[in-house]
Each structure stands twice: as structure tokens, then as C-alpha cells.
């Protein structure tokens with residue numbers, strides 16, 4: 447299966463490493479390889495129909511040399527001319543207009559290519575458009591890595607729980623906020639102090655608003671509402687309250703009632719909302735640290751909880767690999783044992 | 787539905803079983819039994835039983851079984867289950883606003899009790915207040931949610947709800 451990687455930062459490099467690491471496993475199971483035929487970053491690209499060496503790409507990128515030649519035109523234009531099977535889109539999330547991810551994904555789907563992405567913007571803003579385009583062209587759009595890092599929430603719900611009606615979902619979808627709230631509760635520290643600490647440890651960006659104002663959680667929740675509960679919502683439909691105004695006193699009052707404060711995303715019959723909530727100790731959502739968790743209720747299975755790491759180089763690569771394996775399995779079925 | 791009854795039994799062995807049997811025979815669920823050996827009146831001992839029953843017909847059947855068996859019912863009272871909904875409010879919560887909130891919630895239908903705790907603001911303008919409201923029916927929580935939601939929006943409070951009842 448020939449891959450075109452767009453975006454070669456933390457996630458792109460993590461994926462290249464995972465492709466190299468799992469080469470034998472993929473060959474044993476599917477009798478084929480994940481061949482990277484093109485890779486793009488913001489300025490440069492490398493291309494070889496016989497396959498690029500994943501670890502060499504990583505080494506070149508880490509040496510600060512870019513991936514190869516300077517890109518003469520937009521990635522989307524180059525994608526139209528390129529021969530590949532799957533676009534793996536890993537450019538930065540943009541919650542204003544979803545670019546450049548939206549155009550890249552759209553271009554691939556229009557050319558009847560499968561797409562795997564870790565980029566939340568296009569799905570949080572234009573889910574239905576992209577989903578319908580993929581269906582119309584008979585290709586797949588997979589996005590496990592957009593929500594919950596290594597937690598296999600989306601594929602679990604869309605594949606193994608396909609026969610279930612998911613009635614409600616509640617979850618913690620942002621590790622940075624969970625880290626901050628856990629530290630405030632466990633150490634009795636003020637918000638500003640813990641935020642600074644999170645920034646120093648690399649858990650929070652210099653501009654932390656994307657995390658602490660609930661933007662990241664709301665994007666992920668919109669994706670889940672569409673993908674798992676069949677809704678038609680965008681990021682803008684999510685009612686959103688962040689964690690900036692949570693005081694030490696509030697955390698202490700909650701603790702008196704044996705509760706912790708967590709930033710919870712919830713989808714139910716009444717709507718889609720991200721807000722801080724009081725969670726009883728011992729509840730499946732009362733987790734600490736940078737973990738992510740999703741708790742759902744379905745008509746047959748009842749309550750199901752999935753907990754795991756929410757972000758990171760290897761963790762996100764794991765989610766992308768699960769999507770690529772999904773495509774390999776589908777190909778194996780379609781071609782009756784023979785795979786592309 | 788849950789009920790609490792005071793029964794008087796003859797002070798001879800085997801009476802307690804006799805009193806409890808009709809409950810399980812009618813698909814009731816015994817929640818608690820308090821046996822008062824000390825409280826003997828007119829040769830009878832007193833037992834207090836709490837149980838859940840299926841419907842009115844089952845409760846009637848239990849009562850008539852007691853009558854047949856010579857178990858005396860002194861007092862029977864319905865117990866209502868209550869649901870506790872918790873809220874934290876953070877913001878410029880003046881005494882006047884807190885009074886309005888308290889009075890409005892206490893005046894709502896189905897509200898049993900309301901408990902309010904607050905921190906003394908330490909240096910900041912923002913005060914944190916914890917409200918625990920107990921209500922008779924789950925549906926009432928929605929009324930409180932929307933009242934506090936609207937208040938928080940109007941006065942720019944941060945509202946932190948519990949996980950629902």
C-alpha cells in the first residue's frame with residue numbers, strides 16, 4: 447500500500463518510525479508493505495515510487511535539512527499528479543478554516559484515494575462534506591488519531607460496536623487540562639502556578655488557550671458526535687466553558703464532597719457540551735494526570751469505558767497504524783486474499 | 787416505591803419470619819429491619835421494616851397477609867427517594883445574589899432541602915459557592931440546571947455542575 451505523508455512533525459516522524467518498526471509484522475499478516483512514496487513538510491518534499499526509507503527521512507528532518515527538494519507548488523496540486531493509495535494527513539490543526547488539511551483531504555478523496563488523518567480541523571468543521579465525498583467515491587476516510595491519541599475510541603465504536611446504539615458519551619479528551627486540574631486538586635496549587643509548570647514540562651503550549659479554553663476538547667467532541675452518534679454538528683455547535691476561572695477554593699469545596707473537578711465533554715440527547723464538572727471520586731472519569739478517557743452507554747452493552755494516553759509521538763502513530771491496518775484488512779477482503 | 791412500617795409481633799419464636807415472608811412472597815425487597823427487643827408493650831415486641839414494593843396491589847396483598855397472620859401494623863409511611871444535585875458557582879457572588887438564588891431554588895417544586903457552603907474570598911473578587919440541592923424527582927434537576935445556567939450567564943459566573951443524577 448503506497449502512502450503519501452503530508453506533515454512531517456512529531457506525528458509524521460512518529461509514523462515513519464512505526465512503519466519501519468512494524469515492517470515485518472505487516473508483511474507476515476498481509477504479504478505487503480506500507481511503502482512511503484512521498485513525504486511533505488511546510489516547504490520541502492521527497493518522492494520515490496519505489497519507496498523512501500522512513501528512518502532516513504526522520505534523520506534528515508531532524509538534522510534540520512528539510513525532506514529534500516523545495517516544493518514548487520501547493521501540496522494539493524502535487525497530490526493530483528502523484529501515484530499513491532492513501533493520503534496520511536498530519537499538518538497542524540486549524541480551527542478557523544481547517545486549512546491546509548481540508549484542501550489536502552478533499553483533493554485525495556476527489557481522486558478516489560483513501561485518507562487517514564490526525565488533523566482535527568477538517569473533521570471538526572466539515573465532517574459531513576468529507577464523509578459524504580468519501581462515500582460517494584467509494585473510499586475511506588479514517589481518523590482514529592484525531593481523538594484520544596492512543597485510545598481506540600473511534601474504531602472500537604464504528605467497527606466492534608457497530609450493532610449498538612450509543613446513547614450517550616462523556617469523556618476527558620485533553621490531557622493538558624486533566625494534568626492541571628489533577629495537580630490543583632492533589633497539591634492544592636493555584637491555577638496559574640500549575641499552568642506554568644505544565645508549560646515547562648512541555649504539556650502545554652506557550653499560548654495555552656487552545657487547551658485550557660476547551661477548544662481542543664470541543665473539536666474532538668464534535669468529531670465523536672458526528673462519527674459515533676451520527677449527529678451533524680461542527681465545532682461551533684459545542685457549548686464550551688474552559689478551566690481558566692477554576693479557583694483553589696472551588697477545588698477545595700468539591701473535595702469536601704469527595705469530588706474532583708475535571709473538564710468533561712458530553713454528548714447526549716440534549717446537546718454537545720464541554721465544561722468543568724464535579725466528578726465523584728471512584729467514578730470512571732475521576733482519572734488523574736495526562737490520561738484521556740471515554741465513557742459511553744449503549745443499548746446492548748451498557749456502560750463501556752476506554753482509558754489511555756491522549757497524545758504523544760508513538761501514541762498517535764499507534765492510532766494511525768490502526769487505521770492503516772483497517773485499510774489493509776479491507777483490501778484483503780476486497781481482493782479476495784490479494785492485496786494492493 | 788419504598789415504605790417504612792412499624793409492626794408489633796407476639797414475643798414468641800418464629801414471629802419475625804412470619805412478618806417478613808409476605809414481603810418476599812409479593813416480590814418486595816427488604817431494605818432494612820430494626821428489631822426492638824426492649825420495646826415490649828402488652829406482650830408484643832416492636833419491629834421496624836423498610837422495603838420496596840412493586841405496586842399498590844402488592845402492598846395491599848402484604849397488608850392483608852399480615853392481618854391473617856396476626857401481625858399488627860402500627861404505622862406505615864411512604865419514604866420518598868431523593869436525588870442530590872451539586873453545583874459550584876465561582877464569581878462575584880454577593881449576599882444579595884446568594885439570597886435570590888437560595889429563595890428561588892427553595893421555592894421550586896419538588897425541592898426538599900438545600901445546603902450552601904462558601905469559601906471566604908481570599909484576596910480575589912471571585913467567591914466560590916457550593917450548592918447541594920435534594921429533589922424528589924430526577925426531572926426537577928433540569929429546572930435547577932437551567933435556572934442556574936441562566937443566572938450564571940447573566941452575572942458571568944462560572945457554573946460547575948455535578949455529573950447528573
Ligand SMILES: NC(=O)c1ccc[n+]([C@@H]2O[C@H](COP(=O)([O-])OP(=O)(O)OC[C@H]3O[C@@H](n4cnc5c(N)ncnc54)[C@H](OP(=O)(O)O)[C@@H]3O)[C@@H](O)[C@H]2O)c1
Nearest residue numbers: 453454455456457487488536537538539564565757758762
Ligand atoms: N502531537 C500529538 O500528540 C498529536 C496527537 C493527536 C493529533 N495530533 C494532530 O496531528 C497533527 C500534527 O501534529 P504534530 O504534533 O505532528 O504537529 P507539528 O509537530 O507541528 O508538525 C506539523 C507538520 O506539518 C507541516 N506543515 C505545516 N504546514 C504545512 C503545509 N501547508 N503543507 C505541508 N506541511 C505543512 C510542518 O512542516 P515543518 O516541519 O516544515 O514545520 C510539520 O512537519 C495536528 O493536526 C495535531 O493536532 C497531534
